[in-house]
Amino acid sequence: MAVLLAQRLLQSIAVLFGVAIVTFLLLHYLPADPAALVAGRSATAQMIANVRHQLGLDLPLPLQFWNYISGLVHANLGRSYVQRSEVATLVAARLPATLVLMACGILVEVALGLTLGVIAALRRNGFIDRMVMTLAFIGVSSPQFVVALLLLYVFAAQLSWFPMSGYGTPAHVVLPALTLGLLGAGWYARMVRSAMIDVLNQDYIRTARAKGLSGSRVVLRHALPNALLPIVAMIGIDIGQFMGGVVVVEAVYGWPGIGQLAWQAIQQTDVPIIMGVTMVSSLAIVLGNLLADLVAPLLDPKIRIR
Amino acid sequence: MGVVMRKDVVMKKSWLRGAAIALVLGAGLANLGYADTAHQGGVIVVTYKDDMATLDPAIGYDWQNWSMINSLFSRLVDYKFGTTEIVPSLADTWTISPDGLVYTFKLNPKSKFTNGRRIAAADVKYSIERAVNPKTQGPGGGFFHSIVGQDKMADGSATTISGIEAVDDSTVKFTLSQPDATFLNVLALNFASVVPKEAVDAEGADFGKKPVGSGAFKLDEWVAGQRLVFSRNVDYFRDRPNLDGFKVEIGQEPLVAILRLQRGEVDIAGDGIPPAKYLEMKNSPDAKDTIVDREQFETSYITINTTKKPLDDLRVRKAINMAIDKDRIVRIVNGRATPAGQVLPPLMPGFDKDYKGYPHDVAGAKKLMDEAGLKDGFSTTLYAMNTDPNPRIAQAIQQDLAVIGVKAEIKALAQPEVIAAGGAKDQSELIWSGGMGWIADFPDPSDFYGPILGCGGAVTGGWNWSWFCDKSFEDRATKADAMSKPEQKDERFKVWAKIFTDIQMQQAPWAPVFNERRVVAKSKRMGGADEVYIDPTRVIDYEAIYIKS
Numbered sequence: 001m002a003v004l005l006a007q008r009l010l011q012s013i014a015v016l017f018g019v020a021i022v023t024f025l026l027l028h029y030l031p032a033d034p035a036a037l038v039a040g041r042s043a044t045a046q047m048i049a050n051v052r053h054q055l056g057l058d059l060p061l062p063l064q065f066w067n068y069i070s071g072l073v074h075a076n077l078g079r080s081y082v083q084r085s086e087v088a089t090l091v092a093a094r095l096p097a098t099l100v101l102m103a104c105g106i107l108v109e110v111a112l113g114l115t116l117g118v119i120a121a122l123r124r125n126g127f128i129d130r131m132v133m134t135l136a137f138i139g140v141s142s143p144q145f146v147v148a149l150l151l152l153y154v155f156a157a158q159l160s161w162f163p164m165s166g167y168g169t170p171a172h173v174v175l176p177a178l179t180l181g182l183l184g185a186g187w188y189a190r191m192v193r194s195a196m197i198d199v200l201n202q203d204y205i206r207t208a209r210a211k212g213l214s215g216s217r218v219v220l221r222h223a224l225p226n227a228l229l230p231i232v233a234m235i236g237i238d239i240g241q242f243m244g245g246v247v248v249v250e251a252v253y254g255w256p257g258i259g260q261l262a263w264q265a266i267q268q269t270d271v272p273i274i275m276g277v278t279m280v281s282s283l284a285i286v287l288g289n290l291l292a293d294l295v296a297p298l299l300d301p302k303i304r305i306r
Numbered sequence: 307m308g309v310v311m312r313k314d315v316v317m318k319k320s321w322l323r324g325a326a327i328a329l330v331l332g333a334g335l336a337n338l339g340y341a342d343t344a345h346q347g348g349v350i351v352v353t354y355k356d357d358m359a360t361l362d363p364a365i366g367y368d369w370q371n372w373s374m375i376n377s378l379f380s381r382l383v384d385y386k387f388g389t390t391e392i393v394p395s396l397a398d399t400w401t402i403s404p405d406g407l408v409y410t411f412k413l414n415p416k417s418k419f420t421n422g423r424r425i426a427a428a429d430v431k432y433s434i435e436r437a438v439n440p441k442t443q444g445p446g447g448g449f450f451h452s453i454v455g456q457d458k459m460a461d462g463s464a465t466t467i468s469g470i471e472a473v474d475d476s477t478v479k480f481t482l483s484q485p486d487a488t489f490l491n492v493l494a495l496n497f498a499s500v501v502p503k504e505a506v507d508a509e510g511a512d513f514g515k516k517p518v519g520s521g522a523f524k525l526d527e528w529v530a531g532q533r534l535v536f537s538r539n540v541d542y543f544r545d546r547p548n549l550d551g552f553k554v555e556i557g558q559e560p561l562v563a564i565l566r567l568q569r570g571e572v573d574i575a576g577d578g579i580p581p582a583k584y585l586e587m588k589n590s591p592d593a594k595d596t597i598v599d600r601e602q603f604e605t606s607y608i609t610i611n612t613t614k615k616p617l618d619d620l621r622v623r624k625a626i627n628m629a630i631d632k633d634r635i636v637r638i639v640n641g642r643a644t645p646a647g648q649v650l651p652p653l654m655p656g657f658d659k660d661y662k663g664y665p666h667d668v669a670g671a672k673k674l675m676d677e678a679g680l681k682d683g684f685s686t687t688l689y690a691m692n693t694d695p696n697p698r699i700a701q702a703i704q705q706d707l708a709v710i711g712v713k714a715e716i717k718a719l720a721q722p723e724v725i726a727a728g729g730a731k732d733q734s735e736l737i738w739s740g741g742m743g744w745i746a747d748f749p750d751p752s753d754f755y756g757p758i759l760g761c762g763g764a765v766t767g768g769w770n771w772s773w774f775c776d777k778s779f780e781d782r783a784t785k786a787d788a789m790s791k792p793e794q795k796d797e798r799f800k801v802w803a804k805i806f807t808d809i810q811m812q813q814a815p816w817a818p819v820f821n822e823r824r825v826v827a828k829s830k831r832m833g834g835a836d837e838v839y840i841d842p843t844r845v846i847d848y849e850a851i852y853i854k855s
Contacts, residue, residue, distance in 0.1 A: 032722035036729060036767035040367055040445020042747075042757045045765040046461055047447065050440040084360045084514055093530040157565050164571070165562050166555070167532060254557035256531030264356050267693075269722035 008293065012286040019282040020072065023275055024065055032269045034081050055081075068275070077276035082268045087276035091258055095280070097167055098257030101180065101249070102242050104173050106235060108181025113188020114231075118219065120189065121196035132189060139186030144245055148179045148252040165254035176253045180245050184238055188231060195227035202226075232299055236292025240285040342833045345855035349551040350573035350832070352846075353558040353566070357531055362514030363499035364437040364444040369745070369845050370576065372496060374554070377536070377547070377848040379499030379519035382411050382430065382478075383490055387850045388837035390749035392490045395544075396425060396500060396520070406485035406790040413476040416543040419502045420524045427472035429500050435459060435467050436506065437497045446497030449747070452486035485790035487798055491748035494843070522547040522849040531557055536848075548852035567596065567827055574839070574846065575827040581695060584640050584825065598826045599642070600840040603746035605651050605754070606643070608688075608703065608817040609771035611734045617686070621678040623814040626736075627664035628671035629710045630817050635702050639695055643820035649754055649806045651821045653842065656751035656802040663810060663818065671710045683711020689727050689734075691741040692718040699819075700738050728771030737771050738819075744769075749842055751802035755783050759809060759816075772815035779809060 035052035036043070043051075052058050056067060071078060077087035120132040155175060156164045162175050199205065200223055208222050246259030254260075258277050265273035358371050366375045384395035394400075397411035417425045438447040438459045450456045454469030469481040482489065492498065505518035517525055522542050527535040537551035554576075558566070563575040564583055579587060579597065587593040608630070610623045617623060632645035647663025650656055675681065688707075690700035697718045704714045714736060719727070721742060728734045746753045757763040761780055763770030782805050789798040809815065824840045832839075833854040838847040 030723065032720070032726045033729070033767055034722075036726065037722050038443050038445070039767070040448075041769045042448040042763075043445065043767070044448060044460075044762065045767065047440065048765075048767045050462060051443055054441070054443060079511075082359050083357060084362065084365060084511065090530060097531075152562065164566050164569075165558055250557075252559060252562075254555075254559065254562065256529075256557055260531060260557055261357075267720060268356075269720050 005294075008290055012290060015286055016279070016282055017069075020069060020275075020279060021065070023278045024068060027271045027274060028061065028064075030269065030271070034269075034271060037269070038081050072279065077279065078272040080265075080270050080273050082265075082270040083273070087272045090261060090273065091276050091280055094256055094258045094261050097255060098246055098250070098259060100173065101176055101246060101255055101257055102239065104177035105180030105184070105242055105245070106238065108177050109184030109188055109238070110231070110235070112181060112185035114192055114224075116185070116189040117192025118196055118224065120193040121200065122219065124197060129193075133193070136186040136189040139182045140190075141186075142182070144179055144183065144248045145252060147182055148175075148249055151175045151179055152252065165252075167254075167256050172255075176249050176255050179253075180242060180249050183245065184241070188234070191230060191234070192227055195230060196223060199223045199226045229296070229299060233292050233296055236288040236290075236295075239288030243281040243284060342854050344548055344833065344852045346548055346852075347550050348853040349553060350549060350851075350853065351553050351555060351571065352574045352576050353555045353563040353572050354576045355556075355558060355560060355563075357556055358528075358534060358554070360514030361517040361525065362444075363496045363501065363517075363519070364433075364442050364446065365514055366496065367445045373841075373844050373846040373848060374534070374536070375496045375499065375517075376521070376844045377523045378517050378521045378525060379496070379501065380417065380521050380543075381495070381498045381500065382493045384494055385841075385843050387847060388835060388841055390842050392494060395494075396430075406788075407482045409480040409482070409489065410473070411478050411480075413478070414543055415476065417520055418541055418543075419505075419518055419520045420539055420541065421502060421505060421518050422541075423502060423504075425500060425520055426475045427478040428475075429502060430478045431467075431470045431472050432503050433500045434470060434498055436501065438467060444497065446495065449492045449495060449497055452482045452484055452489060452492075454481045454483045484784075485788045487787055487790040487795070488748065488750045488752055489790070491750055495747060523551070526551075547849040549848070552848060564827055567829055568593070570829060573829045573832055574851075576846070578825045579827050581640055581642075584642065587827070596827050596830060598828060598836045598839040599823055600836055601644075601651070601653050601821065602824045602840060603651050603654055603749060603842060604822050604824075605646055605649060605744055606738075606740045606819050606822055607646070607649075607744075608819060609728065609734070609737045609739065610815055610817065611731075611736075611771070611773050612813070612815050613731060613773045614735060616678065616680060616684055617735065619678045620812075620814060621674040622680065623817075624664060625671040625674040625678070625710055626707065626712065627814055627817045628667045628674070629706045629712070630703060630819060631666050631706050632819055633666075634706075635699055636820055638698055638702060639820075639822070642825060643822040646818040646821045648810055648818055649759070649816060650751055650803070651746075654746065654749065654751055654754070656799040656806065658803045658807050661807045661810075664814070668709055675710055675712075680711070683713060685713045685715065686735045687717055688714040688736040688738060689717050689719065689724050690738040691721050691724055693721075693741055696738060696740040699740055703736075703738060725769075726767075729765075729767040729769070731766065731773055734771050734773065739771075740819075740822075751799065751806065752783065752787055755802075755805070774809075774813065774815035776809075776813065779805060 035048050035055060035057055039048045039051045056064060075088055080087055083090060116132045120129045123129045152175060155161045162171050166172055205218060205223055208218050246257055247263050250257045250259035251263050261273060262277040354370050359368060360366050361371060361375055361378060363375045363379050380396045382395060382397040383392050385391060386393045396414055396417050398414045400409060400411040402409055413425060413427060419425060434450060436442055437444050438450055438456055440460060440462050447460050453467055455464060455467045458464035459467045471479045473479050502518055506513045509516050515528060522539055523536040524539045526537050533556060534554040538547055560577040560580045563572055564579060566572040567575050587597055610617050610626060612618055636643050636645055648658060648661055688700055688704060690696045700716045700718060704716055707714050728737050744754060744758055757769045759770060759774055760783060761775035764773045764775045786798055786801040826839050828839055831853050832851060834851045838850040841847040
């Protein structure tokens with residue numbers, strides 16, 4: 001177990017290093033000059049050169065990269081050109097909001113996906129099944145910004161059930177979490193449905209029914225746990241999906257998380273923030289996958305760690 | 307059935323609410339109403355989409371933080387509210403030597419920082435040196451170029467500016483290397499704001515997050531990505547402001563901000579009205595008086611790289627000017643602009659109202675192309691910012707140019723990338739300036755010359771994207787700026803007017819397209835004339851706005 005953990009950790013570090021190289025190079029070759037941006041529109045060539053020197057942008061590329069990596073090791077993500085603030089501070093101030101949103105989003109997708117999936121499986125090929133699967137199909141295929149604006153318009157602007165935007169109370173999180181979770185809920189409903197149908201046809205279910213167990217007990221105690229395995233693996237991967245989704249959702253709902261930070265930084269070509277958010281999201285994705293790998297054997301003894 | 311009932315309830319509820327609103331409104335119109343008189347007190351809510359970058363007056367240089375910095379700090383001189391007239395502020399009085407080279411200011415004895423310390427002449431010297439110091443990495447140091455010794459401080463070879471002297475505690479003296487008619491305007495810029503050295507030293511690079519000044523307001527709280535809370539500075543040396551405070555909410559999409567404003571949750575939607583919502587609001591009798599729509603010191607234009615073939619041919623540049631259908635482009639922005647024929651915007655002193663510029667004349671343009679030996683046209687690149695409506699405007703320009711045989715490939719990029727392309731001599735060809743259009747820093751025509759049409763701006767990373775550098779115009783500009791005596795003011799504006807129309811007629815380095823108006827949405831309870839919401843130099847004048855009593 002310890003060996004496996006060490007192995008996985010090393011792999012994770014290698015992945016993060018790779019991400020750092022690729023983003024660093026991509027952003028370095030972006031045709032924008034940070035020194036000219038910082039120096040402003042009335043700067044002389046001399047002033048721009050001064051700023052370039054102070055930002056360390058006149059150093060050879062490998063040295064710049066080395067400085068960046070050695071900063072990363074010390075949790076130093078550099079300093080934003082536009083916001084004139086430590087990137088680590090900016091990310092740390094916004095990370096809790098994103099984590100809350102992601103946790104609520106996962107809750108929505110699991111709760112909604114499981115319920116709908118089980119109901120559809122039990123009413124297979126009936127009217128309810130078709131309704132649920134249509135809904136799931138819509139959920140999977142709707143762009144998140146459309147869903148976000150629709151929910152905002154109907155439930156906040158027209159019905160006033162929820163605040164329009166912002167952060168702080170449980171009411172604020174409902175619409176963003178729903179938007180974020182709907183896509184996953186659609187996937188989960190479809191997956192749970194097929195896994196349940198599969199399991200419900202197994203011999204041991206028939207045995208359980210034959211023993212005279214109640215329908216709900218058969219479904220909840222015998223069928224569902226076995227249908228859940230693929231889902232657990234998916235939640236880990238979902239964290240990666242969500243990292244993309246939060247950018248859109250946070251922008252629409254004014255949610256002060258790192259997605260919004262990234263979106264602003266991209267528009268302003270604020271390279272240190274883009275790098276910082278990319279690194280933090282990569283870390284989250286790597287950790288999510290690691291977690292899924294570690295949890296799976298605990299739930300299913302058939303998956304052995306070798 | 308359940309669904310039907312539920313709907314019924316909702317409908318009833320909204321009907322009741324509608325009736326209640328009608329009643330309240332009716333009563334309000336009958337006897338309460340809002341009286342539009344200045345009233346002391348109240349806290350308002352302002353929204354913006356993006357985080358404030360910084361509130362450091364030596365660094366902040368965007369139209370969101372500009373107004374806030376302006377309200378947090380004071381400067382030696384300031385503008386009278388809603389106008390472009392210079393009035394005393396931290397300086398009570400000043401004298402200018404007959405040769406226009408020495409400015410001496412006497413400080414207001416009542417002025418103090420919000421940390422309680424009295425403001426001294428040494429603070430003024432320190433603050434301007436800090437703005438020029440390359441270590442500050444501020445964008446405004448270049449504005450102080452006429453002070454003796456500014457160049458040495460800017461290139462790092464001196465640690466102080468010899469031309470600024472704290473004569474005694476309340477007297478500060480500036481010595482200029484050449485007369486500068488715009489010097490008082492420069493001292494009214496945010497970059498000349500006075501800051502306390504001890505607070506800057508204590509916060510270091512984070513001074514912009516924890517600013518200490520002597521302005522109308524002070525910053526109480528800043529939660530990154532969420533809000534900034536400002537409250538009235540009770541020790542302010544003037545009898546303003548009207549408001550007790552204002553709260554800036556960050557991360558609000560412009561459309562959401564407008565919806566909240568219509569529900570009374572927001573008082574000023576700082577990002578303005580999204581194009582999709584503008585016509586609807588403008589045409590609705592209810593929303594009409596929530597729109598403030600005013601001219602500003604802005605021109606949007608196409609720069610033409612005068613050093614690159616075949617754009618170096620004057621006939622080609624004139625043909626491009628004549629090919630653009632400006633009225634159509636104005637329609638693309640829902641009429642939120644006025645077609646422009648010259649470099650200077652109409653509000654700017656020196657604007658020549660008799661000069662109409664090049665007409666939209668396709669046949670004439672084709673004839674010029676023919677004369678230039680380009681009957682079959684040529685290919686070029688048109689850079690534009692990638693945010694709406696700029697790509698659509700670029701397409702309109704592309705179509706107009708295609709008519710005279712110029713095949714322009716559009717590159718719609720993020721703002722910094724367009725700026726980088728413009729500041730690279732071999733890369734810049736045609737650039738649509740929309741979204742980055744020149745908004746004057748101060749109400750003087752010279753600000754439309756130096757950085758964007760003068761030789762000083764024609765450097766790598768500069769803003770003179772036409773790479774226009776003409777010695778004869780450079781001489782005329784220097785002579786005009788030396789006319790610094792107050793009685794020469796009108797004469798000087800006439801000289802500048804001629805410089806700009808001559809540049810356009812003789813060289814045509816730009817195709818001016820339109821002067822964009824600024825649009826802000828404010829709630830019905832907000833009072834004050836339109837010019838305090840779109841102030842010519844402050845953007846929003848937090849000091850002058852008020853809630854109606």
